[in-house]
Amino acid sequence: MTNWQILWDARDQFWSGFLSTMEIFGLSISAAFLIGCVMLFMLEGTRPRLALPLRIFIDGMRMLPFLMLAYVLYYGLPTFGIRLNAWWAGVGALAVYHGCYFAEIFRGSRLTFPPGQIEAAKAHGFTKGKMFLRLILPQIVMQTRPLIGNQLIYALKDTAFLVIITVRELTAAANNLSGTYFIPTEAFIVVIGFYWAVSIVMEIIIKQCGRFSAKRGFDHV
Amino acid sequence: MSETTLPETAAVSIRQLSKSFDGVEVLRDVNLEVAKGEVVTILGSSGSGKSTLLRCINWLEQPDRGSIHIAGQRIGVDDAGRPMPVKTLARVRARTGMVFQSFNLWPHLNVLHNVTEAPIHVLGKSKREAEEHARALLEKVGMSHKADAYPNTLSGGQKQRVAIARALAMQPEVMLFDEPTSALDPELVGEVLAVIKDLSAEGYTMVIVTHEMAFARAVSDQVVFLEKGLIIERADPETFFTNASTERVRKFLERES
Structure with a gap:
């Protein structure tokens, strides 16, 4: 039996690992996106008592290796009586970590948002919340589309770290098989193929979304 | 009051x-x-x-x-x-309705939706009512043929006429x-x-x-x-x-x- 044959026979393990990875990724990146939007809103206007701690938190997260955060949530929190299972610790860590990245991406774009548009919104009777949801956020998302695509790929790759806190995902499946049959090269090549495939599909989707924003003059595809 | x-x-x-x-x-x-x-x-x-x-x-x-x-x-x-x-x-x-020197249209919305945005989301008008009113106003400023266009495709004069319609839509x-x-x-x-x-x-x-x-x-x-x-x-x-x-x-x- 060749090594590839062994892997083919174990395809169920890969498949369930892949589904698990996609589930973790889908859930955490959606949460991260929401967290980014909420943080951006909280940074709106002049509320230094809120903005300063939030900026410190965002920067603190961005300057932290993701693995450390996963470790702290999984191994560290029980010290304080909070016990998350590995799966939730992983999803939570990804959501918060990449939420901070999203917040920073959005904040950068918000800094160059045309003030005249804000004035027009005020003059037309918009209050802060609606102005943010209807006028600011949609434009920021269109403006930062390429960066969002990049962040999706980062987040997908970060899911692989969760093998270290015992989450049973795609990399864990490869790890497992390579350990059992001692065929690390082939097992990891398969997994790399999975990560590449998902990333390429995401790239294509994000690129297609560019047409939507290009029509509105946001970028040129 | x-x-x-x-x-x-x-x-x-x-x-x-x-x-x-x-x-x-x-x-x-x-x-x-x-x-x-x-x-x-x-x-x-x-x-x-x-x-x-x-x-x-x-x-x-x-x-x-x-x-x-x-x-x-x-x-x-x-x-x-x-x-x-x-x-x-x-x-x-x-x-009040305001028209700015630099137009300040909202670029992610087409012309019609620039005009209906505030009536719907500020005044609470129904979509149908707001759009009907908006089309009448665009007609008034001579921009009804561009209702579906996005601001980035308009000339300055056209943008400003849309901005006027947008302000008028508030019935200020x-x-x-x-x-x-x-x-x-x-x-x-x-x-x-x-x-x-x-x-x-x-x-x-x-x-x-x-x-x-x-x-x-x-x-x-x-x-x-x-x-x-x-x-x-x-x-x-x-x-x-x-x-x-x-x-x-x-x-x-x-x-x-």
């Missing part, structure tokens, strides 16, 4: 308005009444405070002293002199124009001025800051001239342009013509 009510006729009533930026007084005790249906143009050299005055009317600038009433309702502060709650301020602002008590043609190529100025002229003929109340003298003369009921934050001349357009009482205004007009 506890706000002081003023005679029905005043669309805008400005009393003893003062404003300074970093210790420089840009408005000094300005008084101005704009009657319902009246067109007032504000002239003056740049830095005279005319844009600031206009922007105080809908509280985009906050004056230091004095009061402004929009159709009898005070804007910005309540009777006790405290800042208005933001929701109340937004409601009063919605009673007063329309405020802040140098509406200053950012336009000379050949596009005419189409925007023509729209504003039509509005004046229809009886809209308007306050216009402009550098277009012939236009001001044709469209105004009242012309005021600001100099260093003071209104130094106010007159009907004929008197203003042919027989101004101050030397400063006569000089200004000479240079502009």
